[in-house]
Amino acid sequence: MPRFDPTRPDFSPYGFSCVRWTPTAMPRFDRHNEIELNLLESGRLTYLMGGQRLVVPAGRLTVFWAGIPHQILAFEELVEYFVLTIPLAWFLQWRLPDHFTQPILHGATVVEPDEGGLASDRTRFELWSEDVRTGSEDRCHTSLLEIEARLRRLALSIAADEKGRSRKKSPALSDQRHLSRAEQMACFIAQNYTQPLTAETIGRHVHLHPNYAMALFQQTFGTTLIKYVTEHRLAHAQRLLVTTEELIVNIAFSSGFGSISRFNEAFRQSFGCTPRAYRRLHHLM
Numbered sequence: 380m381p382r383f384d385p386t387r388p389d390f391s392p393y394g395f396s397c398v399r400w401t402p403t404a405m406p407r408f409d410r411h412n413e414i415e416l417n418l419l420e421s422g423r424l425t426y427l428m429g430g431q432r433l434v435v436p437a438g439r440l441t442v443f444w445a446g447i448p449h450q451i452l453a454f455e456e457l458v459e460y461f462v463l464t465i466p467l468a469w470f471l472q473w474r475l476p477d478h479f480t481q482p483i484l485h486g487a488t489v490v491e492p493d494e495g496g497l498a499s500d501r502t503r504f505e506l507w508s509e510d511v512r513t514g515s516e517d518r519c520h521t522s523l524l525e526i527e528a529r530l531r532r533l534a535l536s537i538a539a540d541e542k543g544r545s546r547k548k549s550p551a552l553s554d555q556r557h558l559s560r561a562e563q564m565a566c567f568i569a570q571n572y573t574q575p576l577t578a579e580t581i582g583r584h585v586h587l588h589p590n591y592a593m594a595l596f597q598q599t600f601g602t603t604l605i606k607y608v609t610e611h612r613l614a615h616a617q618r619l620l621v622t623t624e625e626l627i628v629n630i631a632f633s634s635g636f637g638s639i640s641r642f643n644e645a646f647r648q649s650f651g652c653t654p655r656a657y658r659r660l661h662h663l664m
Contacts, residue, residue: 382403385405388601390600393411394464395469395519397508410600416526421437435488436490468618476538478541493536506522564582564596565596565600572611574635576608608635613645627639
């Protein structure tokens with residue numbers, strides 16, 4: 380059963396995954412560019428998340444952006460739990476309601492406010508885990524549709540819960556607004572990578588000189604600003620190639636690339652083939 384590997388490279392991706400995870404006290408922070416879902420069947424889990432302590436309860440679906448530094452400090456009465464990861468670009472493509480998405484991108488952890496959903500969520504996670512394990516593109520695609528639907532239901536629950544509570548007091552949102560400058564840059568990129576972006580525009584967003592912004596980002600995340608932007612754009616393009624019939628040139632520009640040649644070059648470097656060849660191999664439509 381998987382557990383945290385302290386030797387894994389910082390910001391190394393998990394991709395789309397769903398597994399039962401063995402909890403361990405983590406000797407350092409982890410960061411990866413996915414949205415993470417946790418489901419505990421018993422006990423509780425204590426994270427240090429973005430500089431704040433967060434307790435994840437049993438029986439309530441919990442969602443956060445794993446690009447925020449997070450570290451398990453302790454766990455109680457817990458042998459294993461479900462961990463599901465979705466690439467951030469895929470999550471953003473779902474265009475979930477802003478009241479749900481924006482707090483997550485700004486460092487909040489969203490917790491299901493309704494009790495009593497453990498049995499149905501356990502069944503879902505077991506099915507998703509099996510779908511991912513098989514490697515079947517059809518089954519994985521179906522799981523993604525179901526995960527999107529589950530998150531839309533969670534967004535509805537959050538909205539209903541907030542009608543009777545202020546966000547500050549609501550147990551459905553554990554607010555993590557104290558983001559570092561590097562984390563703010565990562566959020567800004569995640570929300571704007573399809574637009575023209577430069578070190579100047581990113582640095583301006585967080586009130587930093589572009590040279591300092593680039594150095595700070597690389598020191599924090601172990602990758603350059605430009606590479607991080609490119610990874611987001613490639614993930615966006617990868618998703619469109621697999622799930623749509625859109626022309627490749629349109630995918631290149633809608634993903635944020637300034638030219639088809641730059642898109643082809645970056646795609647080949649990352650995936651070892653052309654976008655057209657990738658589509659032939661992986662298309663789901």
